Amino acid sequence: KQEVTQIPAALSVPEGENLVLNCSFTDSAIYNLQWFRQDPGKGLTSLLLIQSSQREQTSGRLNASLDKSSGRSTLYIAASQPGDSATYLCAKKEGAGSYQLTFGKGTKLSVIP
Amino acid sequence: GAGVSQTPSNKVTEKGKYVELRCDPISGHTALYWYRQSLGQGPEFLIYFQGTGAADDSGLPNDRFFAVRPEGSVSTLKIQRTERGDSAVYLCASSTQHGANYGYTFGSGTRLTVV
Numbered sequence: 128k129q130e131v132t133q134i135p136a137a138l139s140v141p142e143g144e145n146l147v148l149n150c151s152f153t154d155s156a157i158y159n160l161q162w163f164r165q166d167p168g169k170g171l172t173s174l175l176l177i178q179s180s181q182r183e184q185t186s187g188r189l190n191a192s193l194d195k196s197s198g199r200s201t202l203y204i205a206a207s208q209p210g211d212s213a214t215y216l217c218a219k220k221e222g223a224g225s226y227q228l229t230f231g232k233g234t235k236l237s238v239i240p
Numbered sequence: 241g242a243g244v245s246q247t248p249s250n251k252v253t254e255k256g257k258y259v260e261l262r263c264d265p266i267s268g269h270t271a272l273y274w275y276r277q278s279l280g281q282g283p284e285f286l287i288y289f290q291g292t293g294a295a296d297d298s299g300l301p302n303d304r305f306f307a308v309r310p311e312g313s314v315s316t317l318k319i320q321r322t323e324r325g326d327s328a329v330y331l332c333a334s335s336t337q338h339g340a341n342y343g344y345t346f347g348s349g350t351r352l353t354v355v
Binding site: 131159161163168169170171172173176216218226227228230231232233 | 331343
């Protein structure tokens with residue numbers, strides 16, 4: 128069974144710090160990996176999508192990387208702000224013909240003013 | 241529409257009742273997915289539609305759960321004889337071509353509480 132693990136489960140940092148969220152997966156077969164943000168009581172907002180042929184994607188203060196060989200992805204957030212406080216989820220898509228996403232449980236981030 | 245719309249946003253129902261949850265995907269998205277997210281967990285796959293047909297319903301937990309998409313656009317997830325364990329956030333997503341290039345767009349979800 129595919130597993131996606133996110134560590135830590137929760138993270139608290141002071142405003143302005145740079146931080147890294149981790150996502151690891153047990154099956155090296157991967158088509159793409161997507162990072163989402165979830166605010167309390169809300170749905171998922173897509174942040175970044177990395178195809179298996181790519182090593183990283185950037186959007187503003189966010190940078191996501193993918194290392195297939197080690198089964199890891201990281202989400203780097205620069206100069207964190209209180210508005211970044213949310214739960215961050217990564218989700219793996221196994222193959223081109225696959226349609227299921229396998230999600231991790233998420234990392235709950237709190238940015239303290 | 242501009243995004244995936246789900247209604248209602250919240251639903252409280254009594255154990256044993258029947259509920260319907262609605263999803264209106266992004267216009268032109270042929271693929272539609274239902275996921276269920278329990279407290280403290282990541283979303284788990286329930287069912288996938290390509291057009292009007294359910295291409296994969298392997299994630300539905302049992303025969304109390306059923307979903308339709310009669311015209312290839314709006315989808316309804318139906319739960320019969322609800323149980324307290326059905327309480328969760330039900331998320332709908334849509335995409336083009338299995339999310340190959342642009343990923344998946346999720347709605348805000350329906351929070352179902354069975355009392």
